[in-house]
Amino acid sequence: MQSKCNWVTKKVMGAVVIGAAISAAGLAQAKDWTTVTIALEGDYAPWNMTLPGGKMGGFEPELVTNLCARAQLKCNLVAQDWDGMIPGLQAGKFDVLMDAISITPDREKVIAFSKPYAATPATFAVTDTKIIAKTSPPLKLDNDARSSAPAVQALRTALKGKTIGIQSGTVYTRFINENFKDVASIRVYKTSQERDLDLSNGRIDASFDDVTYYAANADKKEAVPTVTAGPQIGGPIWGPGEGLAFRKQDADLKAKFDAAITAALADGTVKKLSEKWFKTDVTP
Known part of the structure; x- marks a missing residue:
């Protein structure tokens, strides 16, 4: 929460990302989203962590499980070091990144973000x-x-x-x-x-x-x-807070998660989970 090679991403975003983005241009095909792979670092407690046995725990894994159910998506959570996170997203290895990634204008030049699900000082x-x-x-x-x-x-x-x-x-x-x-x-x-x-x-x-x-x-x-x-x-x-990260061409997938985040904020799910894991309300 981890080799995050440049401030431009949350942690990461260097010139290698630009090359990966160019090589991934062919991925801009519409998809019928049923299964989604979500990458987390698995080492930034309490946002996310790897539990004994390899399962993911923490605020974000619990929240995204809720979001995926709302969006009617089967979501697979995988651990990924920061060095390969953005290139992996652009190359199609993952569909979504979730790791307390702050939304900033510089990052939005390279990747797309959901609406924020948290905002923390x-x-x-x-x-x-x-x-x-x-x-x-x-x-x-x-x-x-x-x-x-x-x-x-x-x-x-x-x-x-x-x-x-x-x-x-x-x-x-x-x-x-x-x-x-x-x-x-x-x-x-x-x-x-x-x-x-x-x-x-x-x-x-x-x-x-x-x-x-x-x-x-x-x-x-x-x-x-x-x-x-x-x-x-x-x-x-x-920036406005922390959000999920997507490839720019996957606007339809982003829309599904935006709707799920809106609902989870409205019914108090995000507040409940943030108080459980952070002992404070981090809703944006």
């Missing part, structure tokens, strides 16, 4: 609240780095000379680089678990990720306890 985590105060008013930021700079100045001051850990290719990577690279060292990790281990062992001073990720891991027994600190950062900077 992000924040820092530390082992020492002397670095960043534990409580702070929320920040709502837009996509303009210049207008956001004054709002994050206190964080820049607190993290000056420190080392910040971030998972590679996430929607948050660009934010950290644009706002902190000139005052702090940025260490990039393949997985959030590797980053968390370095934070707990004191090899980095702070990490940055989705608040739902930190909430789900708050009770885990670490070598050194970590706590969220500083403001929860939300707003247009992260």
